[in-house]
Amino acid sequence: MMNRLKNLPTLRVNTSEKVSVTYRGKQYEGFKGDTVASLLYANGIRIFGRSLKYHRPRGLYSLDGECSNTCMQIDDIPNERAENIPARDGMNIREQNVKGSAEKDMMGFIDKLDWAMPAGFYYHTMHRPAKMWPVAMKQIRKAAGLGTLNQNFNRHERFDEIFPKTEVCVIGGGPAGMAAALEAADKGVRVILLESRPWLGGFYEYRTSVDESGNFLYSKARTLAEKVEAHPDIRVFKHTFMVGAYNNNLITAFQRGGETESFHERYIEIRAQSVVVATGCIERPLIFENNERPGVMQAGCAHRLCRTYGILPGKAAVFSIGHDTGLEAAVDLFDMGLKIACIADLREDGQDPELLEKVKGRKIPYYPGRVATEALGKKRVTGVKVGTIDGTVEETYTCDLVVASAGFTPVTGPITINQGKLKFDEHTGFFLPSVLPDKTHVAGRINGLGNPASIEASGKLAGLRAAAECGKDLTGEIDEAQGELNDLPGPQRGSKFVTGPVSGRKSYICFDEDTTIKNIKQAIRKGFDVPELIKRYTSAGTGPGQGGIPGHNLPLFTAKFKAEENEKIRPTNQRPPLVPLFLSTYAGTNHDMAKRTPMHDRQKKDGGIFRRLGVWRRARYFSNDFSCRKEIENVRNNVGILDGSTLGKFRIHGPDALKALQRVYISNMEKVKQGRVKYTAMCNDDGCVIDDGVITKLAENDYFFTTSTGRAGSTVEWIRYHTRFDGWDFNLVNLTDALGVINLSGPNSRKVIEKVTDQDISDQALPFSGVKEYTISDDIPVTVMRLGFVGELSYELHVPSSYMESAWDLLLEAGKEFHIKNFGVEAQNVLRMEKGHVILGQESEQRTNLTDINMGFLWYRKKKEAKTVGNVALEQTVNDTGRLKLVGIKMKDPSRAPGDGCVIVDDTRVRGYVCTIRKSFSVEGVIGMALVEQPLAKNGTTVFVYEDECKGNLSEAQVVPMPFYDPEGKRMKA
C-alpha cells in the first residue's frame, strides 16, 4: 500500500483499522472507510477495466459513480461501481470486459478499428444480404454489455423496503440541504433528508477553505451535520440514492446498507407534502483527445482522493480547469505535496483574485485562456498537450495526472423526472429550472450559487417555503429570508465551454458508450440533429452512468457545432432510476401474500399438491397421477371429502336487501325461501355470467349467499356499485374467511354425516336443495346444504373456521369405514365436467352470455322493481344466431385428451375452442365441453380439433348431448 496521508481533519478513513480485499488473486490492504476504488488506487491500481466498445483502459475519473469507468465485478456481482462501494474485508474483486487483464487486454486492438465503427454503424451495415444479420447480431450481442453474470449465482443478501411518510423531503445533504432541513424541522414539520454519500456535508465536506467568518468549510459541514442528525424531527438517510420522483411528491430512493445494518440494499418510497432539491452540481467534463485515459480525473475527484481518503492522486500534475474550485484544489493539493507543472484555465478572466494570489505565491505556472488538448500515454497518462483555446499555441508537459474540468453543471434529474423544465442560462452556463414540479423548491448550487453564505441562505429559504406548503404560516419569515438571500452574492458566472481545438476522434463525450465528439458530428451530419436523436443514434448517455458524463455537454456541444442560439439549447430527458439499482432492491422483501384455508396444513400432510388459485392456495391433486383417477372413482363409488373453504360467503341484510339481490342476480330472488337454497348467477352489463352460487334466506330481509372463489373479493363492491344511485338501505358482511366449507360427495356421504350428528339428515329431512342447521359432536354449529355440483349425493358443510379442523377430523373418523378420501380441485373439475356443470371463466368468457352457456333457465325476465344487471343485453341477443354455444364433445380417439383451449377449426378458419376436456373414467372415452359457432352446435356434428404442433393432423370429435354422466340426476337426488 502506498503511503497514505494521515491525521488530516477531513479524512473519512480510519487509518488505524485495516481492510483487506483480493483483486486478481492478490491481497490488497486499505483502511476502514475506503471505497473499493480508493483502496485499489492507493495500492497503485490505475486501470480498473476496459471500455465497452473499444476496450480502452479506464481508471478513476469521478468519485460519485458518474460513469462506468470503475464498474467491477465484486463478489460475483458484475457492474458494481467500485467508487461507491465501501471496501470490506474479504471482498473478491475482478476487472470487467477484458480478455486477459485490465493491464493487458487482448481485445485492446479494437481501439485502432474505430474508423470501421462510425456512429450507428450497426444500423446501416451487416444488414445486406439479409441472412448476414442474424450472424452479425449474435456477435454484436456477445460483444455488448459489461460484466458477466454467473447463471448459477444466487443472492443471499437481504433486500428491505420501507414506506415512510413525511411533510418535507430534502434531496441532498450538502450545506443547502442541511440548512433547508433544519429550517423546516424547526417549524415543526417532519423532514426526511436523503444523501448519496455515506456522510453529510456535500460540497463543504472535504474543503479547507474558509467562509466569511473564517470557519473551515469542512468543520462547518460537520457542525451542521451534527445539528441535523440530532434534530428529533429530521430523519437522515445516508448512502441513499434518489432514483425516482412521481406525482404528488412520491420520492423513491434506495439505501446501501452498512456493516451494522440488517439489509444489503433498502428500497425507500417516501410520500412527502413538499420537496427541496439541493443536489448541488457535478463537474462538467472537459473534452480533449484521450480525455478518459487513466490518470485524467476531475478536480473534485483529485481533491477528495487526497482530503477524504488520504491519497495523493499523482506525483506530477497538470490542471486544466474552468472554475475557482479547480484553482482551490490545485492550491490545496500543491500544499499536500503534489507537483503541479501548470494550471491551464480556460477562462480569460473572472477568477477569484485571492486564489490567483495563492497560485502565484506557490510559483505554479498559471495560463488563462488555455486548455488541455490531448492526454499522452498508451495505458496511462505520461503527459499532456496544453494549448490556447483558439489552437494557436500548444505545449507538452510531462505528468502522471491531468486534473480536468470544464465547469460545473447542476444535478437536475430530480426535477426533470418529475416533469420540471429547464432553460439554459447565459450567466451561469447552467440549465436552470424554469418550471418546477408542484410543491418543489430548489436550494444551493443547483441555482448557480457558489458563495457559502448564499448557499446556506437559499437552503433556509427553501426550507421555509417547503414548511409553508405543509400548512405553516411563514409569510413574514419567508420574506425576511428572501431579503437576506438578495443581499448576498448571487449566482456565479460560468461558461458553456466543452472542448478545445481537437479532431474529436478520441475525444470522449460519453465514456460508458465510447461515444466521441466525432461520432456526434457524424450523427448530426446524418440528420440526427437534436440531442434526443443524437443520444439514440450514438447511444451517448444511455450507459450505466445515466448520462452523468455526457449530461449537459451533449446539448452544449450540439448547440456549438450547429451554432445555435442559447434559447434553443435543450438538454436530454432523464428517466428513473436516476442511479442504477438491483431489481432485487425494487422487489424488496416481496412477501407472497396468499390465503390459506383452515385445512391447508392437514391437506398438505395428506399429500395435497397445491396450486395458487387467485388469492388462495388450493389442493389441486392428492397424488402424482394428475388424471386423479382414484380420487374420482372414490367419489363416484364411496365418499370423497373436499375443502371448499375458498368459496365466497356473504350475509346481506336490511330493509332493501331483496331489492339489491334482484338487481344483481339474474333470477327471481323473491323465490328464495328459508330452508332451501337457490342456485343463481350474476351477469355483467353485457349479459356475460360473472359469478354463480347459491342463496338462502336466513330471516326476513336477511340472506346468506355464496360466490365463486375468484369473485369473492369484489362482490361487495359489485353490489354497492350497481345500487349506487338507489339509496337502498342494506348491509353486506363478507364471511368468506369466517366459514370453512367441507364438501362431502359420494353415495356414502349421508352415512358419514349420520355418524357425527343425532339430527335427521335423511332425504326427507334434508332433500336436494335443502339447507339446515346442525350441531356435530354437540359443540360445532354447522350449516348443511345439499347440493350436487359433482353429480353425486353431496353435502356442503359450512363450519366456523376455527372449528374446521375438528369437524374435518370427526368426518374423517366417521368416514373411515366408507373409505373416505380427499379429493382435490382437479378431481372436482372432472366430476363436474362429466355432469355438464360449468365453471365460470373456464366455460364462459367475455363473448358468451348466460344463454350461450346453457344457463338461460336461471333468467327471470319479469322483475318489476329492480332492473337486473345484464337483462337488456340478454334481451337483445335472444334471437342472435351468430353466437358461440356451449356444447358437449366426445373425441373419436378415446386414448388421449387434447389440451384445454385447443381451437376447433374447419378448412379455412377457427370455429370455436375446447373449454375443458378430459379422459373420463365414469363415462367411457374422452369427453369435454367446447364453445363453438352455432351451426356446429347441433348434436352429431363432427368437429375438428387443432392441437399445438399437430402438423396439420386434426383430431376428430363429435358434438354430443350433455350431461355425460347421470343425465337424469338420480344420483345427486338420491
Next chain:
Amino acid sequence: MVDIIRRSPVTFDKRPARVENRHNWNVVTEFADEGEEGPWITDLCHKTRWDVQDGNLMSLNSSDLPIPENYGDCSLSGEMAVNRMNRTQASVWHFSDDAVQMPNQSAYTETTDATVFLALYGKNVFSITEKLTNLDLNGPDKNPPTLVQGPFSHVPCQILVVNKDGEMPGILFTCSRGYARDMVHAVMDAGREFSLKPAGEDRCKQWINQIL
C-alpha cells in the same frame, strides 16, 4: 377420539410457556423468552369480534356499545374497542376473557372467525409498520386511539393505532383470516432487525391497561 377445539390461524415459531383453555380455544398467555424489551406481537384471534351495520348506526349507540360519531374514531376501554368504519358500519373487538353474548339484532354479525386479530406493540413498532405499509400510522394528524383502514403488507386491514408515544406505542389490527400465516411471517420478518418477539395474551393485557 377427536378433540373439539377452536384453532387460531396464527402460529409462532416459539414455545408457549403457559397455555389456558378457554371456550375451546387454547390461549397462549405467555411465551418462553418473551424478554422485557419488546417489541412484541400477540395473537388475539380468540377474542370475540362483531360487525355492526345499520342505516342508522347511531341508534345502536349505548353505554354497552359506545359507537363513535366520527369515522376513524374509536371508543377504547379495557373491555372492548368500538371502531367507527364508515357511515353505516362499526367493528367491535372484545378484550374480555369471558364469552360475550351477541345481541339478537340483525345489525350484528359474528366475525370472530372472519379475521386474524393481532397486537403489535413496544418500542420501534412504527419502524416495523413502515416496512409493511405506506399508511402514515404515526402521522401528526393521528390522535390515538384511531382507526386506519388500508393495506398492510398489501392486504386490506383495519388498524387501530392505540398509542403513538412513549415507550409503549402499538397497534391492534385485523385482516382476512386466510392471510394469517403470510401476515405473521411478513410482520415477523419486518420486525427481525428490531428483535420482535411473540408474546402471550398477558403481556398484551398489561400493555392495554398501561395505556388506559
